[in-house]
Amino acid sequence: MTSVVDYRKMTMQLTPKHELYDEVAAQLSSLLAGERDLVANAANFAALVFHSLPDLNWAGFYFVKDGELVLGPFQGQPACMRIAFGRGVCGAAAAKCVTTIVPNVHDFPGHIACDMESNSEIVIPLMKNEHFIGVLDLDSPLVARFDEADAAGLETLVKILLASTGTDVS
Numbered sequence: 001m002t003s004v005v006d007y008r009k010m011t012m013q014l015t016p017k018h019e020l021y022d023e024v025a026a027q028l029s030s031l032l033a034g035e036r037d038l039v040a041n042a043a044n045f046a047a048l049v050f051h052s053l054p055d056l057n058w059a060g061f062y063f064v065k066d067g068e069l070v071l072g073p074f075q076g077q078p079a080c081m082r083i084a085f086g087r088g089v090c091g092a093a094a095a096k097c098v099t100t101i102v103p104n105v106h107d108f109p110g111h112i113a114c115d116m117e118s119n120s121e122i123v124i125p126l127m128k129n130e131h132f133i134g135v136l137d138l139d140s141p142l143v144a145r146f147d148e149a150d151a152a153g154l155e156t157l158v159k160i161l162l163a164s165t166g167t168d169v170s
Contacts, residue, residue: 021153050075
């Protein structure tokens with residue numbers, strides 16, 4: 001017998017990625033409508049992405065505070081609370097302020113293993129009013145789970161999040 005979760009996962013895997021991200025973008029826009037608080041919106045964003053995209057074991061945010069990345073809203077196993085710029089995948093993406101796709105985290109020098117089940121990762125920088133404010137981080141138990149279609153889709157979702165927040169995001 002196929003469970004509802006298994007059926008939903010199979011349906012998501014059969015949907016082309018761009019269509020899946022279009023659906024999630026529509027849901028996210030509706031979900032965040034009328035709310036301007038970054039933390040509240042990031043919490044709902046993390047939950048929506050975690051439960052909408054297949055093969056994730058962690059989805060969440062790190063925000064810049066006092067010169068380092070500090071854990072924000074997330075879904076998944078407990079995570080590292082603070083990450084220095086340049087350290088691990090999140091810190092490397094933050095230092096360069098570029099979307100970073102790592103097909104196999106075990107090959108990434110200095111990878112921080114918060115969840116031993118993670119095998120691939122994508123990190124999207126968050127820019128608000130030309131200021132770097134943090135990163136969106138997604139992990140997967142699958143090697144090479146993320147690609148350029150994921151990067152484009154997630155960058156669109158991040159734009160929706162940032163457009164929904166007030167100008168003061170500190």
